[in-house]
Amino acid sequence: MKLLGLLMASTxxxxxxxxxxxxxxxSGVVAAATSQADRPWMNTALSPDxxxxxxxxxxxxxxxxxxxxxxxxxxxxxxxxxxxxSVPETMRKHTPEGALGxxxxxxxxxxxxxxxxxxxxxxxxxxxxxxxxRRGDEATALPSSLALAGSFNTDLARQAGRVVGAExxxxxxxxxxxxxxxxxxxxxxxxNFEYAGEDPLLAGLIIGETIAGIQDQHVVSTSKHYxxxxxxxGRFVYDAxxxxxxxxxxxxxxxxxxxxxxxxxxxxxxxxxxxxVYGCESPFLLNQVLKSEWKYPGWVMSDxxxxxxxxxxxxxxxxxxxxxxxxxxxxxKAEVEAGRVPASRVAESARRILRSLFAVGAVDxxxxxxxxxxxxxxxxxxxxxxxxxxxLLKNEGGVLPLAATAKKIVVIGGFxxxxxxxxxxxxxxxxxYGGSFRDTRGREGVAALxxxxxxxxxPLKALQARRPDADIQFDDGSDPAxxxxxxxxxxxxxxxxxxxxxxxxxxENLLFDHGQDDLIAAVAAANPRTVAxxxxxxxxxxxxxxxxxxxxxxxxxxxxxxxAIARLLTGDASPSGRLPMTFPASxxxxxxxxxxxxxxxxxxxxxxxxxxxxxxxxxxxxxDVGYRWFExxxxxxxxxxxxxxxxxxxxxxxxxxxxxxxxTAEVTLTNTGSRPGVEVAQLYAAPPGRTHRLVxxxxxxxxxxxxxxVTLSADPRLLASWDAEAxxxxxxxxxxxxxxxxxxxxxxxxxxxRIGATADVPRALVGGR
Ligand code: BGC
Numbered sequence: 001m002k003l004l005g006l007l008m009a010s011t012x013x014x015x016x017x018x019x020x021x022x023x024x025x026x027s028g029v030v031a032a033a034t035s036q037a038d039r040p041w042m043n044t045a046l047s048p049d050x051x052x053x054x055x056x057x058x059x060x061x062x063x064x065x066x067x068x069x070x071x072x073x074x075x076x077x078x079x080x081x082x083x084x085x086s087v088p089e090t091m092r093k094h095t096p097e098g099a100l101g102x103x104x105x106x107x108x109x110x111x112x113x114x115x116x117x118x119x120x121x122x123x124x125x126x127x128x129x130x131x132x133x134r135r136g137d138e139a140t141a142l143p144s145s146l147a148l149a150g151s152f153n154t155d156l157a158r159q160a161g162r163v164v165g166a167e168x169x170x171x172x173x174x175x176x177x178x179x180x181x182x183x184x185x186x187x188x189x190x191x192n193f194e195y196a197g198e199d200p201l202l203a204g205l206i207i208g209e210t211i212a213g214i215q216d217q218h219v220v221s222t223s224k225h226y227x228x229x230x231x232x233x234g235r236f237v238y239d240a241x242x243x244x245x246x247x248x249x250x251x252x253x254x255x256x257x258x259x260x261x262x263x264x265x266x267x268x269x270x271x272x273x274x275x276x277v278y279g280c281e282s283p284f285l286l287n288q289v290l291k292s293e294w295k296y297p298g299w300v301m302s303d304x305x306x307x308x309x310x311x312x313x314x315x316x317x318x319x320x321x322x323x324x325x326x327x328x329x330x331x332x333k334a335e336v337e338a339g340r341v342p343a344s345r346v347a348e349s350a351r352r353i354l355r356s357l358f359a360v361g362a363v364d365x366x367x368x369x370x371x372x373x374x375x376x377x378x379x380x381x382x383x384x385x386x387x388x389x390x391x392l393l394k395n396e397g398g399v400l401p402l403a404a405t406a407k408k409i410v411v412i413g414g415f416x417x418x419x420x421x422x423x424x425x426x427x428x429x430x431x432x433y434g435g436s437f438r439d440t441r442g443r444e445g446v447a448a449l450x451x452x453x454x455x456x457x458x459p460l461k462a463l464q465a466r467r468p469d470a471d472i473q474f475d476d477g478s479d480p481a482x483x484x485x486x487x488x489x490x491x492x493x494x495x496x497x498x499x500x501x502x503x504x505x506x507x508e509n510l511l512f513d514h515g516q517d518d519l520i521a522a523v524a525a526a527n528p529r530t531v532a533x534x535x536x537x538x539x540x541x542x543x544x545x546x547x548x549x550x551x552x553x554x555x556x557x558x559x560x561x562x563x564a565i566a567r568l569l570t571g572d573a574s575p576s577g578r579l580p581m582t583f584p585a586s587x588x589x590x591x592x593x594x595x596x597x598x599x600x601x602x603x604x605x606x607x608x609x610x611x612x613x614x615x616x617x618x619x620x621x622x623x624d625v626g627y628r629w630f631e632x633x634x635x636x637x638x639x640x641x642x643x644x645x646x647x648x649x650x651x652x653x654x655x656x657x658x659x660x661x662x663x664t665a666e667v668t669l670t671n672t673g674s675r676p677g678v679e680v681a682q683l684y685a686a687p688p689g690r691t692h693r694l695v696x697x698x699x700x701x702x703x704x705x706x707x708x709x710v711t712l713s714a715d716p717r718l719l720a721s722w723d724a725e726a727x728x729x730x731x732x733x734x735x736x737x738x739x740x741x742x743x744x745x746x747x748x749x750x751x752x753x754r755i756g757a758t759a760d761v762p763r764a765l766v767g768g769r
Contacts, residue, residue: 039113041354044364049297052355055112056347063109064350065332069324070301071096073105073118074133090325100172100369101134102127103304103427104322114354115174115366119322122176122214122221123194123428124558126167130449131431139167140378141422141432141455143558144537145180147389149196149206149580150555150644152680152699157206160385161213161221161262163378168219170371174362176214177427179223179264181207181254183625184581185230188507188595193424193537193556197580198626198641199694200254201718207254208261215265218361223258224268225303227251227285228619233506234597236305237614239273245722246622247274248729252289253717256763265298265356269318271306272617277316280306286317298359299352304427314341319349375433379560386557386564388678392550392575392645393583399492399529399549401571401647406491407470410527411460413477413519414496414535415439420554420561421535422455426503429453432559439500441514452500455559459496459533462566480519484526493527494569495520501537506595510541510587520544533565539583542638553579574647576678576699578743582626583639591621591629627744628691642682642694642743648673648704652681655740655749661756663695663714667740667749671702678702682741683712685719685753688734692744693718712740720761733757 036042041055056064075093076083078101083092099105104119121127126139140163142148148157161178168176180191184198196203207223214221228240228251258264267290270279279285280302290296299319307313307321307328321329335341357363392400402409411417415437422432432455440448464472475483477495487493497516501507511517524530524547531550534540535557545551552575557564567573587593597615621629627641651670658664665683678701684692695714702708716731723730734757739750 041358042113042363048355048359051358052351055114055354056351058112059109059350061333061336061343061346063112064346067106067117067350067353068320068332068346069329070104070106070119070320070322071099072323072325073099073102079132102173103177104175113363115363117175117357118173118367119175119177120168120173121427122164122168122178123180124423124556125164125430126171126173127428128431129427129429130446131453132449137171138431138433139171140375140382141430141453141559142382143385143389143561144193144423144556145196145207146193146537146580147555147557147577148210148385149202149389150391150577151385151388152202152578152697153388154205154209156385156388157209158213159381161210162216163381164210165214165217165219165221167373167378168214169217169367170373172367172369173219174357174367175220175266176222177224177268178214178221179207179211179258179262180225181223181258182225182227182229183251183254185619185621185625186506186592186595187539187581187584187590188510188587189230189538190232190424190501190505190507191426191503192581193501194428198582199580200250200257201694201696201715202580204254204257205261208258211258211262211264215262215360218365219367220265220356220360220362221262222266222268222301223255223262223264225270226255226267226279226290227270228274229270229272229279231506231595231617232504233595234612234615235271237272237612238597238617239276239614240617240619241275242619243622243724245724246619248722249623250625256294257717259294259296265360267296267298267300268303269300269306271303278306278308280318281309281312281316283316291317297352298356299349310335311341314345319352379433382558383560383564386554386561387567387573389555389577390557390564390568390575391553391577391579391643392568393553393639393643394545394548394551395645396549397529399531400569402467402492402569408490409463409467409470409472410475410486410490410493411463411472412475412483412487412493412495412523413516414498414533415454416460416496417458417474417476419454419456419458420565421498421500421556422453422559422561423556424501424503424537425450425452428503434559439498450502452502452556455561457560457562459562459565462562463569466566466570466572477516477519480515480522483519484522487523487527487530490527491529493523493530494533495523495530496533496535499534499536499538499540506598507538508598508600510539512540517541517543521547524548531569535561539581539638541586545638553577571647571675574675574677575644576646576680578642578644578680579639580641582630582637582641582744585636585638589630589633589635589637624691628693631691640743640745642680642741643746644680644743646677648675648677650677650679650702652740652748657738657751657753659736659753659755661758662716663719663736663738663753663755665712665738665740665749666709667712668707668709669700669702670707671704674704676701676703681710681712682743683714683738684741684744685714685736685738687719687721687732687736690721692737692739694744695719716762719755726759728759729761729763731755731758731761
């Protein structure tokens with residue numbers, strides 16, 4: 001039974017008021033009381049490998065096996081409310097002793113001084129699904145990973161990771177189920193907001209930095225979901241069919257780069273199959289690529305309920321079953337005692353788990369609940385991500401930033417009077433500091449609690465505070481005609497539209513629900529100076545685009561999203577985000593115009609409503625993901641990957657390119673406008689006969705009139721391709737087509753560059769912490 005399934009078994013339950021708090025129980029953190037001579041693994045002068053080896057030698061078989069079986073870290077009985085009869089006996093459990101109320105828990109081994117393993121979800125902050133896993137436990141809600149990727153700012157990604165890691169540590173968690181790096185192959189995928197877009201270099205670097213930031217704080221981070229969990233529809237059953245080379249050059253490359261940067265202590269294998277084999281049973285993915293080729297020293301944990309066997313999984317390289325209520329690892333001890341599974345195989349998994357804990361300092365600086373959290377500093381990081389990640393898609397007639405002469409402003413819809421979407425629904429859900437509310441239309445009971453949470457940072461109020469001289473009125477948008485009539489009287493109309501996404505569900509199309517597209521169209525028809533602010537976890541269709549003056553893509557902007565939106569609209573800050581995924585003009589342009597396996601009647605919370613028959617997901621685009629697919633099919637998107645406007649203008653002059661044993665380019669950027677601004681200059685290159693790839697970028701801040709010559713260096717991994725015959729990476733020699741662009745399709749300088757062939761391609765120094 002999956003964690004989310006466990007929750008959904010209580011769909012009939014009503015609101016969680018009065019739930020017993022699971023938090024506050026003994027964390028299981030054990031102080032090292034004995035001398036180092038008794039516990040040589042506590043000697044910090046030794047390497048993590050040596051410490052893990054020594055600790056595992058001292059463990060009994062039972063203790064080693066206990067590390068390989070995660071328990072669910074909360075129990076329905078501890079929620080303190082009557083459970084309906086439909087909840088089976090096996091699920092009527094209390095929160096395990098020592099657990100904090102989260103996705104995963106493994107008890108401490110006090111006699112050896114080893115702490116409990118406390119795992120929580122963490123894509124956008126320390127998760128607390130539905131707000132009832134730990135009643136009242138809030139955390140900093142960061143904007144969605146798409147916003148972070150949209151910043152193209154790896155330093156900011158490191159800071160984001162540190163926020164999550166520091167809060168996890170202060171709440172008693174030492175493993176974060178973070179690091180989602182699945183590439184966007186399906187712009188209707190309900191979980192794209194947890195990932196970092198469609199490009200392996202961008203996604204790999206951004207997510208790698210967040211992993212490193214989390215682990216800086218003595219907390220292990222995962223990377224997930226390894227691999228090709230690119231849609232939620234049928235995630236437990238589909239078989240992603242793809243050529244090895246295409247896989248190596250796309251999703252695996254994103255993982256490889258993320259590992260190189262972040263060295264995660266754990267990897268979470270995916271639910272789905274890849275070329276006929278479940279992700280958690282794949283010798284190719286686990287033993288061959290991850291552990292052997294990448295020399296990954298950490299452990300592989302299953303996604304929750306993703307294990308289908310004991311021996312094939314162990315033989316493939318799986319180290320830990322999550323959660324242990326799924327029974328496959330329950331016979332492990334008997335199998336070892338019968339000699340069918342070597343004891344050394346168990347010791348290896350235990351060693352990998354402990355190694356990662358030692359490597360990040362989770363044993364020496366143990367996490368414990370009740371630690372101090374610098375909420376203001378963390379909120380400032382959340383605000384920066386929102387500011388730098390939002391993308392200005394359109395701005396005509398100088399409508400933005402709002403002119404001082406705009407004295408009457410009408411704000412419409414999207415709950416803008418109350419707050420902004422803090423994150424999507426599902427296991428990543430964070431309960432934001434400062435309180436929250438939900439849009440529960442169409443949902444009841446626990447299902448309603450799984451919908452996205454809005455934080456209480458109202459953009460309307462933030463705007464009113466920044467423009468006290470203006471008359472700013474609000475209409476909730478429930479009646480488009482009324483809203484349009486009000487908009488007609490205003491200097492500027494700002495319409496907010498929100499589109500919830502959640503784990504387990506893909507969207508049927510790219511439209512807004514609750515008539516919001518009609519609302520925007522009606523307002524724009526009434527007032528040509530209409531600005532649309534879109535809080536979404538995916539691209540949308542924007543059928544009204546030509547009639548609006550401006551569009552700000554705000555993603556899920558996190559707990560300071562209201563402030564950030566107001567600062568960008570008023571020009572207190574300038575937009576600098578770029579799209580981390582292509583916005584298609586229509587779903588007909590996608591590799592799969594219809595989502596394989598999709599059935600609208602499956603649109604029940606978490607997608608658990610209806611069993612799905614296994615089906616093939618043919619990855620016909622191969623490694624030509626996103627903008628590369630658009631190039632291959634010569635299709636014109638609505639907005640290209642890498643695209644975004646700001647309030648100033650930039651000139652690109654004297655582009656130059658140098659090949660040889662690599663690729664570098666230079667260009668002089670000049671801020672030709674009257675405001676400071678950030679330009680993200682992008683370098684794309686196509687090996688002979690292949691589509692172009694993003695190989696590097698420079699994010700440059702320039703004052704008005706300022707010029708700078710910037711150097712763009714290609715990551716050598718991106719110049720190579722997988723050679724299926726030689727079964728290795730090769731850089732084909734010859735003429736590469738290279739261009740510097742403002743986006744994947746706005747070319748500012750282009751050249752044919754001769755680059756030498758080599759089989760000596762620097763690969764990721766994956767290693768591990
Ligand atoms: C999700 C994982 C998550 C796990 C534990 C699964 O359903 O796919 O991303 O970490 O649950 O909550």
